[in-house]
Amino acid sequence: MSQVTLKVDNLQVWYRTLRGDVQALDGVSFTVGDGELVGLAGESGCGKSTLGKSLIRLDGRMRHVGGTVELDGKELPIGDSERMNGFRFKEVSIIPQYAMSAMNPTRRIGRMVAELLESRGVRFEGQLNELLRRLELVGLDPEVLERYPIELSGGMKQRMVMVISTLLNPSLLVADEVTSALDVSNQKAVAEALVDFRDRHYVKSTIIITHDLSLVYQIADSIIVMYAGKLAEKAPTDTLVHAPRHPYTRMLIGALPEVGVRYDTKRLEGIPGSPPSLLDPPKGCRFRDRCPLAFDKCAEEPPFREVAPDHAVACWKAF
Amino acid sequence: MLRLDHVSKSYRVGTFGGRELAAVRDVSLEVAPGEVVSLIGESGSGKSTIGRMILRLTSVTSGSITFDGTDIAGLAGSRLRGYYGNVQGVFQDPFSCYNPIFKADRALELLRQPYFPDLDGRRWRAKVERSLEAVRLDPGQVLGKYPHQLSGGQLQRMLVARALLLDIRLLVADEIISMLDASTRIDVLNLLGDLKARGLGIVFITHDLSLGNYISDTAVILHRGEVVETGPTGQVFDQPRHPYTRSLLASVPQLHRKWERNGHPVREPAGEGD
Amino acid sequence: MSGGPDLQEELAAATPAAPPGAATAAVAGPAPRARGRGEVLYFARRNRKLVAGLVVVAGFLVVAAVGPLLTDHGPNDYVGPPSQPPSADFWFGTTTFGQDVFAQFTHGLRSTFLVGVLGGGLAGLIGMLIGFTAGYRGGVVDEALNMLTNVVLVIPTLAVLLIVAAYLRVRGVVPEAIFIGLTSWPWVARAVRAQTFSLRTRDFVDLARLSGAGGRAIIVREVAPNMSSYLLMSGILLFGGAVLLAATLDFIGLGPTSGISLGLMMNNAVLWSALQLGMWWWFVPPGLGITAIVGSLYIMNVGLDEVFNPKLRKL
Numbered sequence: 001m002s003q004v005t006l007k008v009d010n011l012q013v014w015y016r017t018l019r020g021d022v023q024a025l026d027g028v029s030f031t032v033g034d035g036e037l038v039g040l041a042g043e044s045g046c047g048k049s050t051l052g053k054s055l056i057r058l059d060g061r062m063r064h065v066g067g068t069v070e071l072d073g074k075e076l077p078i079g080d081s082e083r084m085n086g087f088r089f090k091e092v093s094i095i096p097q098y099a100m101s102a103m104n105p106t107r108r109i110g111r112m113v114a115e116l117l118e119s120r121g122v123r124f125e126g127q128l129n130e131l132l133r134r135l136e137l138v139g140l141d142p143e144v145l146e147r148y149p150i151e152l153s154g155g156m157k158q159r160m161v162m163v164i165s166t167l168l169n170p171s172l173l174v175a176d177e178v179t180s181a182l183d184v185s186n187q188k189a190v191a192e193a194l195v196d197f198r199d200r201h202y203v204k205s206t207i208i209i210t211h212d213l214s215l216v217y218q219i220a221d222s223i224i225v226m227y228a229g230k231l232a233e234k235a236p237t238d239t240l241v242h243a244p245r246h247p248y249t250r251m252l253i254g255a256l257p258e259v260g261v262r263y264d265t266k267r268l269e270g271i272p273g274s275p276p277s278l279l280d281p282p283k284g285c286r287f288r289d290r291c292p293l294a295f296d297k298c299a300e301e302p303p304f305r306e307v308a309p310d311h312a313v314a315c316w317k318a319f
Numbered sequence: 320m321l322r323l324d325h326v327s328k329s330y331r332v333g334t335f336g337g338r339e340l341a342a343v344r345d346v347s348l349e350v351a352p353g354e355v356v357s358l359i360g361e362s363g364s365g366k367s368t369i370g371r372m373i374l375r376l377t378s379v380t381s382g383s384i385t386f387d388g389t390d391i392a393g394l395a396g397s398r399l400r401g402y403y404g405n406v407q408g409v410f411q412d413p414f415s416c417y418n419p420i421f422k423a424d425r426a427l428e429l430l431r432q433p434y435f436p437d438l439d440g441r442r443w444r445a446k447v448e449r450s451l452e453a454v455r456l457d458p459g460q461v462l463g464k465y466p467h468q469l470s471g472g473q474l475q476r477m478l479v480a481r482a483l484l485l486d487i488r489l490l491v492a493d494e495i496i497s498m499l500d501a502s503t504r505i506d507v508l509n510l511l512g513d514l515k516a517r518g519l520g521i522v523f524i525t526h527d528l529s530l531g532n533y534i535s536d537t538a539v540i541l542h543r544g545e546v547v548e549t550g551p552t553g554q555v556f557d558q559p560r561h562p563y564t565r566s567l568l569a570s571v572p573q574l575h576r577k578w579e580r581n582g583h584p585v586r587e588p589a590g591e592g593d
Numbered sequence: 594m595s596g597g598p599d600l601q602e603e604l605a606a607a608t609p610a611a612p613p614g615a616a617t618a619a620v621a622g623p624a625p626r627a628r629g630r631g632e633v634l635y636f637a638r639r640n641r642k643l644v645a646g647l648v649v650v651a652g653f654l655v656v657a658a659v660g661p662l663l664t665d666h667g668p669n670d671y672v673g674p675p676s677q678p679p680s681a682d683f684w685f686g687t688t689t690f691g692q693d694v695f696a697q698f699t700h701g702l703r704s705t706f707l708v709g710v711l712g713g714g715l716a717g718l719i720g721m722l723i724g725f726t727a728g729y730r731g732g733v734v735d736e737a738l739n740m741l742t743n744v745v746l747v748i749p750t751l752a753v754l755l756i757v758a759a760y761l762r763v764r765g766v767v768p769e770a771i772f773i774g775l776t777s778w779p780w781v782a783r784a785v786r787a788q789t790f791s792l793r794t795r796d797f798v799d800l801a802r803l804s805g806a807g808g809r810a811i812i813v814r815e816v817a818p819n820m821s822s823y824l825l826m827s828g829i830l831l832f833g834g835a836v837l838l839a840a841t842l843d844f845i846g847l848g849p850t851s852g853i854s855l856g857l858m859m860n861n862a863v864l865w866s867a868l869q870l871g872m873w874w875w876f877v878p879p880g881l882g883i884t885a886i887v888g889s890l891y892i893m894n895v896g897l898d899e900v901f902n903p904k905l906r907k908l
Contacts, residue, residue, distance in 0.1 A: 183526065185361065191585075195586065211500070211501065214574050215572040255505045257508065257529045258532075258575065259568065259573060260556070261529075261532070262552075268505045269505065269509075374803060399805065410799065416799075416800050418819065421818075430804055
């Protein structure tokens with residue numbers, strides 16, 4: 001990749017709670033190239049949603065503890081919500097989880113879009129043609145702008161939010177679990193729309209956050225797997241799925257039932273145990289307690305290092 | 320063992336109940352002892368409604384549901400309790416299945432009075448522990464805890480343990496693993512497979528075809544309340560005949576097959592070698 | 594899937610047959626803490642509104658319990674020189690008839706609390722009964738109970754009370770409490786019904802049904818405990834509302850015909866021109882008393898809302 005859109009360097013974002021700080025994101029570094037569609041996969045509690053949210057808006061309990069984020073060569077002031085206002089929606093945008101409920105139920109959709117654009121100092125009339133063109137691309141009728149959100153189905157609402165979030169052609173789009181609540185047929189439409197947006201340069205680069213590896217296999221150029229607040233592996237999609245190097249990635253792929261695999265012919269295995277508590281994370285490799293390949297060097301935390309071009313792993317056994 | 324005959328369910332909607340919404344239309348199916356039947360469909364297909372009707376949580380508008388030949392619609396009082404001793408259900412959201420203000424094992428305790436009033440404390444505890452071990456839970460780790468202190472997978476397994484306390488013959492599993500993580504899903508699925516091997520019949524309700532394929536003997540594909548295709552699982556998935564089944568299979572993301580659009584894969588491979 | 598079979602073998606060779614759940618380092622998230630009682634009491638102790646309100650109401654309760662024992666004469670006995678300002682003998686002074694205002698105040702407090710508990714309690718009982726039944730059963734039962742609720746809501750209570758007063762020449766505190774109870778319940782019924790509706794669709798209620806429990810058992814054991822904070826707060830509001838309503842009725846002369854209460858004191862004070870005559874000690878204590886009690890109850894409720902609702906808590 002010649003140009004780099006996003007550069008994250010040793011990012012640390014913690015949550016304040018009654019019992020102390022939950023180290024949700026603990027030193028994460030990676031880059032996203034121009035035009036790249038990166039899948040960020042992992043199970044619940046691994047920090048992927050925190051990463052997505054911290055790129056656009058830290059909510060009240062989150063704290064930017066360390067590390068930097070650079071977008072198109074400029075530093076993103078993620079800790080400073082006021083200064084981030086200049087970047088949000090225009091340079092970096094998000095499609096939130098539960099986009100179904102992201103729209104104001106008492107406003108007609110067209111009016112809501114107009115208000116949103118005006119809040120960013122953009123005139124609605126100037127964007128109308130582009131808006132209509134994009135609605136057509138995702139398969140929505142222009143008259144949807146006259147409707148209230150409750151009149152739309154889940155898939156339609158998700159696509160509507162996608163169009164709204166990308167209206168000002170942001171450099172980076174973060175899609176947070178956008179397909180989880182949808183039916184299978186809607187999932188495919190939304191996922192394909194994400195690819196289309198990138199292909200037509202509505203969006204430069206995209207980060208897709210999901211727990212569904214098979215979905216992200218279909219559309220992402222490369223995949224990052226996270227575990228317990230740290231990166232486990234990053235590789236081009238086909239490499240990661242067919243030749244993964246990190247034991248967690250392998251076990252995760254091994255636990256996915258596929259059409260054609262039956263219980264009595266080939267029994268799949270899960271991963272015993274559960275992720276460590278991030279209130280007081282263990283020293284050394286965080287996957288150590290559940291890893292069948294763990295040995296004494298794992299008491300020291302493995303760095304996230306490249307083992308092949310564009311393929312980085314955090315595991316002593318993989319080096 | 321369980322038999323649905325032309326079962327339909329419709330709701331009255333709209334102001335003054337003018338319109339009728341048919342959630343389930345003329346569905347017939349059978350579950351034999353030790354058989355796993357998957358009800359596969361998207362939202363709005365009526366699969367959850369069928370599950371609820373089997374569990375007598377919702378009434379049947381027309382048609383009949385019989386268990387061992389007896390129509391379940393007429394059961395009440397102690398006969399209904401007897402039915403629940405044979406048929407139990409586990410639902411999608413493990414956290415909402417437990418009353419949040421009580422400890423999790425209360426869900427098991429609730430069965431003691433109606434079904435095992437004569438068991439003394441020690442024998443009851445032994446029975447509970449055996450049930451928990453059958454679902455591969457460590458009693459010491461899950462008893463005496465509140466629901467929010469346990470993980471989703473543990474809570475789901477505890478619900479299965481609760482059903483097993485009663486020595487049931489049929490389990491209705493309604494999307495029980497969709498809210499679990501990938502690594503725990505397969506454990507719960509394997510558990511269901513083991514139980515089936517011991518003779519338990521299961522109605523497995525899901526929207527995820529790969530899950531349905533993994534453990535079921537018979538697949539029933541539902542669309543808008545109607546059965547569009549049914550048959551042995553392998554057959555339905557290998558040679559789908561109904562266009563809806565085919566489109567469903569084509570839309571499911573799979574790790575060994577790429578989606579295609581107009582002849583090209585949706586994602587153009589980046590061109591790097593492995 | 595390429596690489597599949599050898600991955601499985603490699604992992605199978607490396608993995609001992611460990612039962613899932615055995616290697617659980619820390620269960621889903623931070624260390625478990627006792628939720629429920631412990632946490633509620635912790636926040637309750639630190640909430641200033643709750644504590645302040647509680648202290649005030651408790652103070653009045655003590656006065657109501659102990660006060661009448663401090664005087665050996667009744668509240669309506671003529672014991673002293675008329676129209677005396679507060680003095681060492683009569684702490685709150687005397688009325689135009691020479692009755693001890695302090696004795697009236699303490700006895701009045703008792704009857705005020707009695708009306709509050711009886712009236713508010715009765716209203717709460719009826720409201721909960723109707724609300725739970727309507728919310729759980731739904732359908733025709735719900736429609737019928739709704740109609741009943743709406744009718745009672747719309748009845749002009751004052752007009753009815755006037756008619757009742759015309760028939761019952763002699764009235765005591767208990768009939769007054771019953772009347773208040775029979776007319777104040779609609780809002781409770783509505784709120785309880787709404788919450789029952791939403792709780793009824795939750796999965797744990799379904800699970801209770803699958804355990805063979807009947808409707809009544811489910812309401813008592815599953816639904817009501819989940820609403821316990823709301824029921825407690827409603828109870829407090831009903832109590833305060835009953836006190837206020839009783840004082841109002843007494844004040845306009847529709848209260849008990851015998852005995853004494855704070856409202857009656859104020860009624861008498863106005864009837865006998867205490868304001869014009871400058872006898873502030875006759876109406877200020879009861880007025881202040883009612884304001885303080887009802888106000889503290891409402892403040893307690895606001896505090897309780899903060900305690901029960903995690904989102905309103907200040908960390």
